[in-house]
Amino acid sequence: MGGVLMNRLIMPFAGFTSVLISAASALAGYGTVTWGNWSWDPVSGVGDVEVMWQSDTSLYGFQFDVPDGFEVLALTGLECDEGWSLYHNEVRVLAFAAQNGAEIGASENSVGLIRMDFFASGGELSFVDAVFAAIGGEEIETDSSDTLDLEQQQCSEDIYPSGAGDGQVNVNDVLAVLGDWGASGSPYDVTGDGVIDVNDILAILNAWGACE
Structure with a gap:
């Protein structure tokens, strides 16, 4: 296996499975995760958002938490559909390729990984403690700095950044x-x-x- 070997530990966490990836030294490639198309109803507090991914290496698994004030309700696979396992609790999202050949290939363009349904009374959605992994658990250096302000005004022509817009x-x-x-x-x-x-x-x- 090329690259630096990673230690991958799967452990229970409050009735939920957490994947922790620790690097020995160098990382396996570079990627960017962003929020994509989204909607949110301020009356019910229920919304949904796409998780977008772009990388120079194949993706085999990922996890991230949502910030305080947000609750994950459900996950739907987009590119992470057939051959992927998706899990979540109220604050954490976990996904990994469970079959050979199900990995998400390298691409210059962003692709939608999953759609996440959530509940929030408002605030800013961000990726907390995000980890994205290549084959063998090698960590991909990831820019996960994108945020989404639920209270910004939306219009369909406002598609940048990442299809989410800036008002x-x-x-x-x-x-x-x-x-x-x-x-x-x-x-x-x-x-x-x-x-x-x-x-x-x-x-x-x-x-x-x-x-x-």
Whole structure:
């Protein structure tokens, strides 16, 4: 097995399974995890959000916690569907490839790993103590700094960053579309027609400004 061997320990934690990965030295590649498309009802407190992933190495498993004030309700596999095992308790998400060939391959574009249903009264959603692992439990160096402010205004044309938006339809959204021009399955597909083209640019220009 290439790279630095990792020690992988599986242990019970308050009736839940926790995977802890400890590195001997170097890490196995680099990746970025972000929040993707999301919705949240401030009346019921129930919402859902996609977890997006991009990396230069294959992904075999991951875990992260949610911050205080958030509760994980359910998980649905996107790319982490067939051949993956998904677990959660109120604060932790755990997923790993349970079959050979089920790993998520390296990609220059972000892919949706899972959809997470959650409960919150508001606040900022972040990745807490996130660990993403390659084959053999080798840890992938991961940028998990992305956050999601549930109380920001939403509009469908506000697709940057990572399809979650920042409350403004502006040049950042245009640049995101141009960066994925011609791609299919992109999180920056404003019109939802399956391809990035001039219609997405026109939709952004038509909604220019702050989301209301």
